[in-house]
Amino acid sequence: MLLLISPDGVEEALDCAKAAEHLDIVDVKKPDEGSLGANFPWVIREIRDAVPADKPVSATVGDVPYKPGTVAQAALGAVVSGATYIKVGLYGCTTPEQGIEVMRAVVRAVKDHRPEALVVASGYADAHRIGCVNPLAVPDIAARSGADAAMLDTAIKDGTRLFDHVPPDVCAEFVRLAHESGRIAALAGSVKQADLGPLSRIGTDIVGVRGAVCEGGDRNAGRIQPHLVAAFRAEMDRQAQEHAVGVPAVN
Numbered sequence: 001m002l003l004l005i006s007p008d009g010v011e012e013a014l015d016c017a018k019a020a021e022h023l024d025i026v027d028v029k030k031p032d033e034g035s036l037g038a039n040f041p042w043v044i045r046e047i048r049d050a051v052p053a054d055k056p057v058s059a060t061v062g063d064v065p066y067k068p069g070t071v072a073q074a075a076l077g078a079v080v081s082g083a084t085y086i087k088v089g090l091y092g093c094t095t096p097e098q099g100i101e102v103m104r105a106v107v108r109a110v111k112d113h114r115p116e117a118l119v120v121a122s123g124y125a126d127a128h129r130i131g132c133v134n135p136l137a138v139p140d141i142a143a144r145s146g147a148d149a150a151m152l153d154t155a156i157k158d159g160t161r162l163f164d165h166v167p168p169d170v171c172a173e174f175v176r177l178a179h180e181s182g183r184i185a186a187l188a189g190s191v192k193q194a195d196l197g198p199l200s201r202i203g204t205d206i207v208g209v210r211g212a213v214c215e216g217g218d219r220n221a222g223r224i225q226p227h228l229v230a231a232f233r234a235e236m237d238r239q240a241q242e243h244a245v246g247v248p249a250v251n
């Protein structure tokens, strides 16, 4: 399982760089513009320059409306700025068809510029609260649009977590559907260390985190702390090992 950490700007990205050995992907976002809020192109560029070259930089394109042209142009901005994972939050898409239309436009815009860049179609675990497309429709949206990954995050950051909205067995189905069509499965949404066991067991490829590695667990007022990134990674590795070995039966 890969660890994606979301700094809110250059300063926090530098803290991520200090913990670079413990993380896999640096994900640029602007949390005060929403769950998948988009940051400025120059911030993506500065962060690309600040983190080690072997760490991919991801950028969120926003909690986007059902406006394929607008979103495609924004996605191109992110890839031109140096991001190689382009994450799109399908906030304004109420049907799978709308999601596919938006993602097809994004895939074309991104891959025309940089074919090896990865496009991530993100839905929301708490879709029922905002009226957007159902979480289990996202793997098919990713597959039919040519996106590389299907992801879930939470739209409303009020302390509720991924599993409060989409329980582990439904997340397992999400991962299964993504893998069935050869997509990467990414899960996020106020994920805590306690969630890593189930996330690892169901075969999640990427776990996305911010709050859990910020001081006080506060994704808004707290700052990302390198030692919390290290601790989170240690727990991930422990879970992965336990999962690989299997838990001994207790009689």
Ligand SMILES: O=C[C@H](O)COP(=O)(O)O
Binding pocket: 004, 005, 006, 027, 153, 154, 157, 188, 189, 190, 191, 208, 209, 210, 211, 212, 219
């Ligand atoms: O992509 C991952 C998100 O930044 C998750 O943020 P969060 O852990 O604070 O919900």
